[in-house]
Amino acid sequence: MKNIIIAVFLTGLVACSSTPTAMVFDGSSAESTQRGVISIMRTLNSHDKQEFVMALMKIQHAEFDSPLAAMKHSDQAGQIDFALVGKKIDGLTLEQVLKLAQKPSNR
Secondary structure: OHHHHHHHHHHHHHHHOOOHHHOOOOOOOHHHHHHHHHHHHHHOOHHHHHHHHHHHHHHHHOOOOOHHHHHHHOOOOOOOOHHHHHHHHOOOOHHHHHHHHHOOOOO
16 A cells, blocks of 8 residues: 555656656747746757757748848847747747757748
8 A cells, every 4th residue: 555655656746747848938038038948958968959059040040031131130140039039939848849940941
């Protein structure tokens, strides 16, 4: 009986714990998007960080008709526009953001 109670308790703990990948991005503002991105980045290993940043850049660049237009939009090449990206990833999880970046056009 004790083992059953412990098993139920542990199952409850596992079910209630939130994993970093289950976090939903708040894209309501540039600041909230940036906070979410930073929060996720802290939990990722270096390979996953690189994949995530590349996904964000791909989502951002998909908003423009040409790579030149995308570069002109940014103050510095390679800079993420959190306001623009936030509109596309609002309400999405990390997994969904990565899938969105894989789509041919995510306008």
